[in-house]
Amino acid sequence: MIIFPAVDIQKGKAVRLRQGRVGASTVFASDPVEAARLWVERGALWLHVVDLDGAFDGADKSRIIVQNICRTVAVPIQLGGGIRSADTARAYLDAGVTRLIIGTVALEEPAIFAALCNAFPGKIGVSLDAEAGRLKSRGWVSDTGLVVDDVLSRLVNDGASFIIYTDIERDGMKSGVDLVALTHLAEASGIPVIAAGGVSTLADVQKLYPLTLNTRLVGAVSGQALYEGTLDLAEANSWITARSECLAPPARGRRRRRARVKNSSPVPTIY
Secondary structure, eight states, rough: EEEEEEEETTTTTTEETTOOOOEEEEEESOOOHHHHHHHHTTTTTSSSEEEHHHHHHSSSSTHHHHHHHEEEEEEEOEEEOOOOOOHHHHHHHHHHEEEEEEOHHHHHHHHHHHHHHSSSSSEEEEEEEEEEEEEEEETTTEEOOHHHHHHHHHHHHHHOOEEEEEGGGGGGTTOOOOOHHHHHHHHSSSSEEEEEOOOSSSSHHHEEEHHHHHEEEEEEOOOHHHHSSOOHHHHHHHHHHHHHHHHHOOOOOOHHHHHHHHHHOOOOOOO
């Protein structure tokens, strides 16, 4: 299980929104690049970066900042916000972003989304952002009239390589996770799922962890809780590592031990 610290960029600063409301932001760092560096220093294995200005306006407003983050940290980055064309997608991937999160286009323009998945195989995921079960787009301000089950099969068939599911009502509210909705999605999905919204304490991580054993859930995004300290990244990573080691089968024989060392990597893959 991977904890993804969120670096949300708005007007050049690292912020967090409450329930996705553009006017309800809290600035946590004047320099998003420094915020990204800090999370890696504290043990982040991946970063979740969002261009909030791009999400609302439909344009890549923070490309230079994202490029600088990629140059500064040595962990993979998943990026969302304002990615609505192949040119924008290619520019971010060329800048060093590992993979991209598509929201509005995935729900409103299926042909373009499928084309992105085809052009950049394995690099395109989808953001499913729900309020009271209904999916939102355009920075969470437009109601699509859809629910997860309406689009899941199509998104997977189009080539989405992962899903980030955000419970908008819980986002930034430190109110815990919606295990019912997450379990349903993670069981139904044929691709990896990442939880977001309400992941605010170690107890939330502990509640989600069993889903990583028998569903497609692979991790969780957390932002405000990490910045405010109700969730400690190092503590969460230590708990996950200890739990994983307890459940891992013992290595058998010299050949198997050598193979595992040869194939090991400091950067976990969740594809």
